Amino acid sequence: MLRISGLNAGYGGGTVLHDVALTVEAGRIQAIVGRNGAGKTTLVHAIAGLLRPYSGTITVSDVDLAGKPAHRIARTGVGLVPQGRRVFASLTVAEHLRLALAGRHNPMWTVGRVLDLMPRLAQRLGHRGNQLSGGEQQMLALARALLTQPRLLLLDEPCEGLAGEVASRVREVIAGLAAGGMTVLIVEQQLHHAIQLADRIAVLDYGRLIADEPADGVRADPAPIEALLSIAQRR
Amino acid sequence: MDRVDPYLIPALDGVAYGLLLFVVASGLVLSFGVAGILNLAHGTLYAIGAYVAATLSDGSWLALLLALAAGVGAATAGGAALSGMLAAVPRGDHLTQALLTFGVALAGGSLLVMAFGAENLPVRVPATVDRPVDLAGHAYAGYRLVFIVVAAALALALHAVVNRTRAGMLVRAAVDDPDMVACLGVSPARVRLGVLAASGALAGTAGVLGAPIIGPGPSTAATVLLLSLVVVVLGGLGSVGGTLLAALAVGEIQTLGVALAPTAAPFLLFAAMAAVLAARSHGLIRRWSPA
Ligand SMILES: Nc1ncnc2c1ncn2[C@@H]1O[C@H](COP(=O)(O)OP(=O)(O)OP(=O)(O)O)[C@@H](O)[C@H]1O
Numbered sequence: 200m201l202r203i204s205g206l207n208a209g210y211g212g213g214t215v216l217h218d219v220a221l222t223v224e225a226g227r228i229q230a231i232v233g234r235n236g237a238g239k240t241t242l243v244h245a246i247a248g249l250l251r252p253y254s255g256t257i258t259v260s261d262v263d264l265a266g267k268p269a270h271r272i273a274r275t276g277v278g279l280v281p282q283g284r285r286v287f288a289s290l291t292v293a294e295h296l297r298l299a300l301a302g303r304h305n306p307m308w309t310v311g312r313v314l315d316l317m318p319r320l321a322q323r324l325g326h327r328g329n330q331l332s333g334g335e336q337q338m339l340a341l342a343r344a345l346l347t348q349p350r351l352l353l354l355d356e357p358c359e360g361l362a363g364e365v366a367s368r369v370r371e372v373i374a375g376l377a378a379g380g381m382t383v384l385i386v387e388q389q390l391h392h393a394i395q396l397a398d399r400i401a402v403l404d405y406g407r408l409i410a411d412e413p414a415d416g417v418r419a420d421p422a423p424i425e426a427l428l429s430i431a432q433r434r
Numbered sequence: 435m436d437r438v439d440p441y442l443i444p445a446l447d448g449v450a451y452g453l454l455l456f457v458v459a460s461g462l463v464l465s466f467g468v469a470g471i472l473n474l475a476h477g478t479l480y481a482i483g484a485y486v487a488a489t490l491s492d493g494s495w496l497a498l499l500l501a502l503a504a505g506v507g508a509a510t511a512g513g514a515a516l517s518g519m520l521a522a523v524p525r526g527d528h529l530t531q532a533l534l535t536f537g538v539a540l541a542g543g544s545l546l547v548m549a550f551g552a553e554n555l556p557v558r559v560p561a562t563v564d565r566p567v568d569l570a571g572h573a574y575a576g577y578r579l580v581f582i583v584v585a586a587a588l589a590l591a592l593h594a595v596v597n598r599t600r601a602g603m604l605v606r607a608a609v610d611d612p613d614m615v616a617c618l619g620v621s622p623a624r625v626r627l628g629v630l631a632a633s634g635a636l637a638g639t640a641g642v643l644g645a646p647i648i649g650p651g652p653s654t655a656a657t658v659l660l661l662s663l664v665v666v667v668l669g670g671l672g673s674v675g676g677t678l679l680a681a682l683a684v685g686e687i688q689t690l691g692v693a694l695a696p697t698a699a700p701f702l703l704f705a706a707m708a709a710v711l712a713a714r715s716h717g718l719i720r721r722w723s724p725a
Pocket residue numbers: 210215233234235236237238239240241242282388
């Protein structure tokens with residue numbers, strides 16, 4: 200489904216991602232863990248087209264997307280739930296949903312279906328983005344991405360800054376999406392959260408992918424990955 | 435009453451002047467706030483509208499309507515052409531944008547002088563409103579009253595478009611976070627084209643209808659650009675209301691200010707601008723830097 204190889208990317212000539220290669224099969228949840236500044240958001244932005252990679256290929260269902268502009272990538276079925284949620288401050292919930300769905304024919308995801316999945320939003324339709332709680336903003340960011348009818352969903356620290364209960368509700372929704380066949384790439388800072396959710400777990404450290412393991416193995420024995428992360432942390 | 439009376443006319447002039455600046459400046463707010471484009475040729479688009487009005491006007495309403503169609507059409511096309519020229523310039527690169535549009539403004543100014551001469555041109559308003567109206571014992575230009583009504587209606591319409599239509603929704607979203615708009619599959623090039631065309635249409639509308647107030651001449655483009663930049667700085671990029679308030683303030687400073695304090699008036703405008711910048715520099719700097 201998603202195939203990345205030889206990916207180099209960064210800002211203003213400086214390289215953040217070094218030769219990253221990663222494959223995510225359809226319908227699976229791939230987690231990316233790594234410390235602050237490891238390059239997780241850079242990877243997500245390179246896939247979504249918000250950052251133009253220096254080199255490498257990124258294919259989704261065998262279409263090469265590397266270097267394409269973000270709106271093209273969005274139209275090929277890549278949805279982004281960005282770090283910090285980035286809902287539109289001056290648009291109401293209803294306007295977010297209408298804008299995201301606009302101009303799509305026979306959508307799989309309709310406003311009704313999204314509201315069924317996240318009923319909280321249905322009670323906030325007239326509220327603006329900046330009037331919502333963190334959890335509501337996260338639901339809205341997810342709803343906005345779903346209405347673009349993605350085949351691949353990129354989630355960048357979706358539970359960051361959320362209270363435990365709200366965070367588990369968000370995780371439940373994400374697990375439900377994957378169970379329904381959605382391919383998900385999720386960035387998590389906490390390994391134990393990634394373990395709960397993911398099929399595979401990859402570790403990004405200083406812009407290099409230093410591990411990529413089935414989650415079952417990590418669940419059974421998290422020590423090796425924890426060691427990688429703590430080494431990464433101490434360095 | 436006696437102390438208010440001498441200032442009634444300048445105050446009313448200030449409203450007309452302010453509403454005119456509002457229509458022009460809202461175009462500038464749109465292109466800068468939504469598409470991130472600093473368009474220094476905006477005053478030139480106004481001048482095109484004003485020259486068209488001066489050329490076509492013969493004192494009939496039909497001529498005014500024709501001028502409106504032609505002037506707005508030309509300025510809209512001008513805005514769309516600018517969008518094409520700016521296609522290769524990155525969004526945050528305001529210096530290149532400014533140089534390019536300033537070049538267009540210089541070339542456009544020379545072309546307008548070649549076509550229409552170096553004189554300020556007179557503009558005839560429709561005969562039915564070309565007579566003084568009695569206002570509390572003062573004679574006031576009828577056209578200005580009509581203009582005030584029309585421009586106020588335009589302001590309301592603009593507010594409605596921004597807050598009630600899909601285009602307006604897109605405009606607000608693009609001000610908030612253009613990257614996230616792109617991630618919904620909306621092409622930034624299309625947003626830029628739409629915004630610059632609409633911005634040109636506003637400048638053209640202002641040029642045609644405002645020609646009897648700020649008439650066409652060699653310095654028109656620069657005057658209008660400067661005043662609308664002041665309005666943008668004072669009013670910010672956040673709302674139609676902010677732009678309206680700032681435009682009315684600038685209008686009053688330029689008219690009532692001159693009547694009240696003739697010696698200080700030239701400084702008042704820029705003192706107000708400096709005060710706002712000092713108080714709000716954070717907000718403005720955030721908006722002005724590339725997202
Ligand atoms: N816009 C930018 N311009 C320049 N450097 C940047 C930019 N964004 C990120 N960086 C740098 O790139 C590196 C990777 O940042 P990135 O945001 O991808 O990390 P991250 O793994 O997502 O971190 P976090 O867990 O804090 O979200 C960091 O060193 C960061 O300082």
